[in-house]
Amino acid sequence: MLLxxxxxxxxxxxxxxxxxxxxxxxxxxxxxxxxxxxxxNDSNPLYIQHDFALKTSFEKPVVPNIMLTGILTSAISKYIPGPGSYIVSQQLDFLKPVYHYATIDFNLEVVKVDIERNEVIVQVKGIDEQGEIVVQGKITANPPRIAED
Known part of the structure; x- marks a missing residue:
């Protein structure tokens, strides 16, 4: 634990x-x-109930998109730019549902650095086991800055 x-x-x-x-x-x-x-406290049965999901076009439970967002924002906080960074915006498209037990390869790449605004834009992409893009977009973050006394 980091605390x-x-x-x-x-x-x-x-x-x-x-x-x-x-x-x-x-x-x-x-x-x-x-x-x-x-x-x-999200009780959407589509996320966990197999019998409910079977009645939908998804046919089986799906992973909430916000969980995929969390994985991406966590990578920003841990690695690029890293601890102390603050996410100011995100534009993500979820192109395909992700199902339970999926393995997703996430790729993050810095595409813009604005020193004056203390801002970076990171292009993100998640690819499933079939090689298909499940999420893509951009996250804008403020890298850490030491407060001036």
Whole structure:
């Protein structure tokens, strides 16, 4: 757990370069879904009930899109720009449903650095086991900045 531990700040905007990238792989497990549902009190049966999902066009439970968003924003907070960064906007398109137990490869790449505004834009993409894009878009973040006394 990170509570109580001193963490280094992530990259400053001056140190970030266009083209920096990160690739990570996430497998969606039952525990992740249950934590999300418990935390948000989201009771949409499409996310967990197989008999309900069978009656829909999805045919089986789907992963909530906000969970995929959380994986992406977590990568921004951990890696690019890293600890201390703050997400100011996100534009994401969910092109295909993600089902339980899916493994998704996420790709993040810095496409714009604005030093004056202390802002970076990270292009994001999630690809499923079939090689199809399930989520894509851009996340804008303010890299960490040390407060001036």
């Amino acid at each position: 109580g531990k001193k963490r280094e700040l992530g990259q400053r905007v001056e140190d970030i370069k266009i083209g920096e990238n990160l690739k990570l792989t996430e497998k969606i497990e039952d525990k992740d879904l249950l934590l999300y549902l418990g935390l948000t």
